[in-house]
Amino acid sequence: MFVTTSHPSPHEPVRVAIVGTGAIAHGSHLPALTALAAGQQLEIVAAVDVDAAAVEAFCAGAGIAHPYTDLDRMLAEQRPHLVTLATPPRFHRDQTVAALRAGAWVWCEKPPCPSLEDFDAIEAEEGPRQNGPYAAIVFQHRFGSGSRHVRRLLADRSMGRPLVAHCQTTWYRDEAYYSAPWRGSWSSEGGGPAMGHGIHQMDLLLDLLGPWAEIRAMAGRLVHDVETEDISTALIRFENGAMATVVNSVLSPDEVSRIRIDCERATVELTHLYGHRNADWRITPAPGVTSEEAAAWRDFGPDVPSSHEAQLKGLLEDLRAGRRPRSSGVDGRKSLELVTALYKAAFTGGTVRAGEIGPGDPYYGALHGNASGWAPERPAEVPA
Numbered sequence: 001m002f003v004t005t006s007h008p009s010p011h012e013p014v015r016v017a018i019v020g021t022g023a024i025a026h027g028s029h030l031p032a033l034t035a036l037a038a039g040q041q042l043e044i045v046a047a048v049d050v051d052a053a054a055v056e057a058f059c060a061g062a063g064i065a066h067p068y069t070d071l072d073r074m075l076a077e078q079r080p081h082l083v084t085l086a087t088p089p090r091f092h093r094d095q096t097v098a099a100l101r102a103g104a105w106v107w108c109e110k111p112p113c114p115s116l117e118d119f120d121a122i123e124a125e126e127g128p129r130q131n132g133p134y135a136a137i138v139f140q141h142r143f144g145s146g147s148r149h150v151r152r153l154l155a156d157r158s159m160g161r162p163l164v165a166h167c168q169t170t171w172y173r174d175e176a177y178y179s180a181p182w183r184g185s186w187s188s189e190g191g192g193p194a195m196g197h198g199i200h201q202m203d204l205l206l207d208l209l210g211p212w213a214e215i216r217a218m219a220g221r222l223v224h225d226v227e228t229e230d231i232s233t234a235l236i237r238f239e240n241g242a243m244a245t246v247v248n249s250v251l252s253p254d255e256v257s258r259i260r261i262d263c264e265r266a267t268v269e270l271t272h273l274y275g276h277r278n279a280d281w282r283i284t285p286a287p288g289v290t291s292e293e294a295a296a297w298r299d300f301g302p303d304v305p306s307s308h309e310a311q312l313k314g315l316l317e318d319l320r321a322g323r324r325p326r327s328s329g330v331d332g333r334k335s336l337e338l339v340t341a342l343y344k345a346a347f348t349g350g351t352v353r354a355g356e357i358g359p360g361d362p363y364y365g366a367l368h369g370n371a372s373g374w375a376p377e378r379p380a381e382v383p384a
Contacts, residue, residue, distance in 0.1 A: 007081070007131075007132075007319070007320060007322060008081055008319075008320065010320070013037070013040055013041060013042050013043040014041065014042040014043070014081045014082055014316055014319060014320070015042070015043055015045045015078070015079070015080045015081045015082070016033060016042050016043065016044050016045065016080055016081070016082045016083070016084065017044070017045060017046040017047065017048065017074060017075075017078060017080040017082075017083050017084070017104075018030065018033070018044065018046075018047040018048070018058075018064075018083075018084050018086065019047075019048045019049075019071060019083055019084065019085050019086065019087055019095060020048070020049060020085060020086035020087035020088075020109075021047055021048075021049040021051075021054050021055050021058035021086070022049075022054075022086065022087075024086045024109055025047075025058070025084075025086035026058075028086075028109075028308045029084050029086050029109070029308060030062055031308070031309070032307065032308035032309040032312045033084070033312070034062070035309050036309065036312060036313060036316065041313075041316055042082070042316065044062065044064050045064070045065065045066060045078050045080060046064065046065070046066040046067070046068055046074050046078045046080065047059050047062075047064050047066075047067055047068070048067075048068045048069065048070070048071050048074050049067075049069065050069055051069075052067075052069050055067040055068065055069065066078060071095060071098055071099075072098060072102075075098065075099060075102035075104065076102070079102070079103070079104075080104050081104060081105060081319060082104060082105045082106070082107060082315075082316075082319060083095075083099040083104045083105070083106050083107070084106075084107045084108075084109075085099075085106060085107070085108040085109055086109050087109075088182040088188055088189065089111045089112075089113055089114050089182075089188065089189055089190045089196075090114060090182065090187060090188045090189075090190070092108050092109075092111075092112060092113040092118070093113045093118040093119075093121055093122060096108055096113075096122050096125075096135050097121065097122060097125045099133075099135075100122070100125045100126060100133050100135060101125065103133060104133055105132055105133040105134055105135070105136075105315075105319050106133070106134075106135035106136065107135075107136050107138060107312065107315055108135060108136070108137055108138065109137075109138045110137055110138050110139065110196075110199055110200065111189070111190050111191070111195050111196055111199060111336070111339075112137045112332060112336055113190070113336075114186075114187070114188075114189075114190030114191075114366065114367065115190070115340070115364065115365050115366055115367060116333070116336060116337060116340055116357060116358075116363075116364050116365075117359070117364050117365045119332075119333055119336055120333075122135050123329060123333070126329070130322070131322030131323075132319065132322055132323075132324075134318075134324050134325060134328045134329070135328055135332075136315055136325045136326070136327045136328040136332060137327045137328070137332040137335075138308065138311065138327075139200065139203045139204075139207075139311070139327045139332075139335065140200075140275070140306055140307055140308050140310065140311045141200050141201070141203065141204045141275070141276070141306050142203065142204055142207045142306075142311070142326065142327065143304075143306055143307070143310040143311045143314065144276065144277075144304045144305050144306035144307065144310050145278055145300050145301055145302060145303055145304040145305075146270070146276055146277065146278050146280065146281045146300055146306065147204060147207065147208070147276075147306060148304075149278075149281075149300045149301065150208060150268055150270075150281060151207060151208055153268070153297060154208055154209070154261070154263070154268075158265075158297065159263040159264070159265045159266040159268065159283075159297065160263045160264025160265040160266070161240070161241070161242075161263060161264050162209055162238075162240060162242040162261050162262070162263050163241075163242055163243075163262050163263060163264065164242065164243060164244070164261070164262040165205060165209060165238075165242055165243070165244035165245075165259070165260065165261045165262070166244065166245050166246075166258065166259070166260045167198075167201050167202060167205045167244055167245070167246045167247075167258075167259050168201070168246075168247050168256065168257065168258040168259075169193065169197050169198035169200070169201045169202075169247070169248050169249070169257050170247060170248075170249045170251075170252035170254070170255065170256055171193070171197055171249065171250050171252060171255045171257075172250060172251065172252050172253050172255050173224075173230075173250035175224070177250075178224060178226055183196075183226070184224065184226025184227055184228050185226070185227050185228070186227050186228060186366060186367065186368050189228065190367055191228050191229070191339065191343060191367045191368075192219075192221075192226070192228030192229040192230055192232070192248075192250070193229065193230060193231065193232065193248040193249055193250045194219070194229065194232045194248045194339055194342050194343065195228075195339050195343075195367060197248060197250065198232075198246070198247075198248030198339075199335055199336075199339055200257070201257050201258075201259055202246060202248075202335055202338055202339065203327075203335035204259060204270075205244065205246075205259055206334055206335055206338060208259070208261065209238050209240065209242055209244070209261070210238060210239060210240055211238065211239045211334070211354065212236050212237070212238050212239065212338055212354055213237045213238060213239050213353065213354055214236070214237045214351050214352065214353045214354065215234055215235065215236045215237075215338070215341050215342055215345050215351070215352050216234065216235045216345050216350075216351050216352075217232060217233065217234035217235070217246075217342045217343075217345040217346040218232065218233050218234075218346050219231065219232040219233075219342075219343065219346035219347070220232070222251060223251055224250070227368075228368075229346075230249070230250050230251055231247075231248065231249045231250070231251055232246075232247075232248045232249075232342060232346060233245070233246065233247050233248075234246040234342050234345065234346075236338075239354075242261075246342070255273055256271060256272075256273060257270075257271075257272050257273055257274070258270065258271050258272075264286070265285065265286045265289055266283055266284060266285045266286055266289065266294075266297065267283070267284045268281065268282070268283050268284075269281070269282045269283075269284075270282075275305060275306050275307055276305065276306050277303055277305045277306075278300040278301075278303045279303075281300065283297045283298050285297070311326075311327075314326065337354070337357065339367070340357055340363055340364075340367055341354070341356075341357060341363075343363060343367045343368065343369070344357060344361075344363040344369060347368065347369055348369075
């Protein structure tokens with residue numbers, strides 16, 4: 001039974017609860033929440049973790065009054081307006097549904113959930129209700145002044161039609177990274193670097209270029225002894241005709257996150273790692289573009305870095321207004337759909353078109369599509 005939660009009054013802080021007290025909660029969620037709490041935009045009222053000692057230490061360190069080991073109890077007793085999920089992906093569906101049913105909005109760390117089937121179950125729980133609650137995904141790279149400025153330039157075709165794009169998430173993860181029992185597993189993490197790492201840059205690429213039309217891909221398990229892939233590559237055609245290459249890797253010691261889009265009149269490139277500022281974007285005009293026009297393109301305005309805080313600030317405004325936030329619903333689903341299509345294309349060897357993966361498709365319920373032995377084992381050592 002859905003319980004209605006009233007929206008906070010204009011002068012009342014939004015009541016927030018944190019679910020999961022691991023590294024992402026410590027490093028990203030808590031700093032963003034604390035910064036906005038300092039401006040009295042929100043109040044962190046509780047935290048939840050299955051590890052009692054961990055949640056008690058987390059609350060003691062952050063000055064949070066109420067530690068819990070039971071999500072349902074917390075929801076009933078604290079009645080938060082917003083729940084942030086910093087838990088492994090396999091828990092996201094059930095925890096999101098529980099929060100929505102309690103009347104709380106949800107801000108869920110990526111990956112959103114292990115399958116499109118899970119995501120659609122969350123959307124079904126939102127149902128036809130007006131004014132929320134809604135569940136949004138943490139896609140913080142969309143936010144900030146740089147991405148906003150470039151999205152506007154591409155939308156109004158100031159630099160001409162987008163033609164060629166490159167999307168690169170080449171990171172490095174060693175065996176210690178996979179020591180966490182939920183990593184590298186289809187059932188708990190959902191996928192490898194395409195799902196858990198590259199989804200951020202792929203989401204930003206979609207946000208900049210718009211809908212995709214078709215994808216071809218390859219995936220491999222070249223180094224790590226895990227279930228999922230550790231590298232993937234893809235070719236994507238967008239509805240606007242632009243074509244893109246995508247690389248997602250956890251095998252790359254020289255780590256970088258990069259998006260490059262070549263338009264008719266300019267190239268725009270973003271190079272960073274885990275977050276970007278205005279200075280991380282570069283616009284190179286084509287011959288014949290006036291210096292005045294190029295200068296206008298390069299005027300990003302005041303620097304607002306991409307961050308959890310930047311996205312959360314907008315989410316709080318949407319919550320107060322009772323309007324659907326960005327990266328929720330269809331807008332949040334599109335990146336998971338592209339990632340799912342990448343896996344299907346890689347494991348079947350075929351071309352996957354937008355909108356083709358739905359109920360009855362094996363990839364709708366699991367990113368690996370129940371394909372066993374899909375990837376080559378690590379290559380044998382070549383004798384000297």
